[in-house]
Amino acid sequence: MINNHDNTHKMRLLLPESIWLEPEHFDSAKNASEQVIGELKQWKTYLNALASLGFTKWLKEHLPEQIIKQNNQIIDNFTHIQLGEFKFCLIVTEHLLDELVNIPEDNIIKPEATAHLYVVVEVLEEQAELVLRGILRYDQLVSYRDRMNLQPTTGGYQLPLGEFDPEPNHILFYCRFLDANAIPLPVLTTVNNEDNLIQFLPKTKTKLSQWLRGIFLDEWQSIAALINPDINLALNIRNNADSIKRGKIINLEMQLGNYPVVMLVNIKEEAEEKLRVLIQLHPSGETKFLQPNLKLTLLSKAGKSLCEVISRSQDSYIQLNPFHGEVGKQFTIEVSLDNISIKENFEL
Structure with a gap:
C-alpha cells in the first residue's frame, strides 16, 4: 500500500x-x-x-x-x-x-x-x-x-x-x-419514488478476514485517529485484547449539511473459522452525542433487515447485537437519517 x-x-x-x-x-x-x-x-x-x-x-x-x-x-x-x-x-x-x-x-x-x-x-x-x-x-x-x-x-x-x-x-x-x-465512489440512485430515498452505495466489499492478516484499506483507521479519547465511549469491546477494532468516517451529506459519524467494527476470530462481529456508531470529533433518529441496520446479502437500532436523545453511541458468521459470508450495514442512506458492504 x-x-x-x-x-x-x-x-x-x-x-x-x-x-x-x-x-x-x-x-x-x-x-x-x-x-x-x-x-x-x-x-x-x-x-x-x-x-x-x-x-x-x-x-x-x-x-x-x-x-x-x-x-x-x-x-x-x-x-x-x-x-x-x-x-x-x-x-x-x-x-x-x-x-x-x-x-x-x-x-x-x-x-x-x-x-x-x-x-x-x-x-x-x-x-x-x-x-x-x-x-x-x-x-x-x-x-x-x-x-x-x-x-x-x-x-x-x-x-x-x-x-x-x-x-x-x-x-x-x-x-x-x-x-x-478498490477506490469506492458514491453512486446516486433513487430507490423509492415516493420517499425519494437517496443512497450512496460503495462498489466494493470490505473483507474483514483480511484484517486478521493486518490488511486494511486506507479508510479504515485506528479508533484513536477518529474519536476524541477524552469522551467516555463506554465501549464494551475495550477489554477484549484478542479483537481487532477499526473505524471509518461515514458522512451523511446533502440536506444534513456535512454530518460525519464514525462506524466502529470489532471482529474476533473464533473456532471453526468463524468471526464474531460487533458494529457501533459514534459521533465524530468533539461531538458528545449522536443526532436523534439515526438508524443503524444490519441487512442480509439479499437486502433483508436482520437487526436495527435507532438513536435517541443524548445517545453517546448505538450498536447492533453482536453476530457470528463463517468466512465468506456477506452482509451490509446501513446508516440512515431522514431521507439519506449510506450502505457499507462487508464480507467475513
Whole structure:
C-alpha cells in the first residue's frame, strides 16, 4: 500500500513531472475556448483544454495499451478523463498560492462528478509546459476532509498540497495493478419514488478476514485517529485484547449539511473459522452525542433487515447485537437519517 504522507517534505524535493505542449494543443484549446461566452470562462476553458490535451498525451505515452475516454459534459469542460476503469479529475491551476489546492465541492459530493484519482496540473502557458504537482485518491480525499472537518468555501474545499502524492508514476501503478473498485465512489440512485430515498452505495466489499492478516484499506483507521479519547465511549469491546477494532468516517451529506459519524467494527476470530462481529456508531470529533433518529441496520446479502437500532436523545453511541458468521459470508450495514442512506458492504 502506498503511503502518501510519509516524508512529504523530502519528497517535494523531487523534480516534478513535466509535459511539453505541442502547437496543435494550443490551436485546439483556442478553438474550444471560442465556443463559450465570457472572457473569464474562455480563459478557464482554454487552460482546462491545455491540461486535458497534455495529460491525455502523457497517459497515451505511458499506458498505450489502455483506452482513454473523455466526458466534456461533466461539471467543468475537459477536466474529466477516463482511462480503462479509472476516472481522473484534473485540478487545473496557473499557480498554487500558499501550496493550497482548491477542489470544487461538486467534484467531491456529486456522484457523476467524482473520480478515483484527482490530479493537480499546473499550466505554464508561456513555457508551453504542464507540471503534474500531485495526485490524491478519492477515499483519501474524503477521509482527510472528514478528519479535519473541512468546510467548503465559495470555491470549494482547500487542501494543502502536502496531502497529495507527488510521484506521478503512482498513477501508472494504480492503473496497471489496482482494481478501480478498490477506490469506492458514491453512486446516486433513487430507490423509492415516493420517499425519494437517496443512497450512496460503495462498489466494493470490505473483507474483514483480511484484517486478521493486518490488511486494511486506507479508510479504515485506528479508533484513536477518529474519536476524541477524552469522551467516555463506554465501549464494551475495550477489554477484549484478542479483537481487532477499526473505524471509518461515514458522512451523511446533502440536506444534513456535512454530518460525519464514525462506524466502529470489532471482529474476533473464533473456532471453526468463524468471526464474531460487533458494529457501533459514534459521533465524530468533539461531538458528545449522536443526532436523534439515526438508524443503524444490519441487512442480509439479499437486502433483508436482520437487526436495527435507532438513536435517541443524548445517545453517546448505538450498536447492533453482536453476530457470528463463517468466512465468506456477506452482509451490509446501513446508516440512515431522514431521507439519506449510506450502505457499507462487508464480507467475513
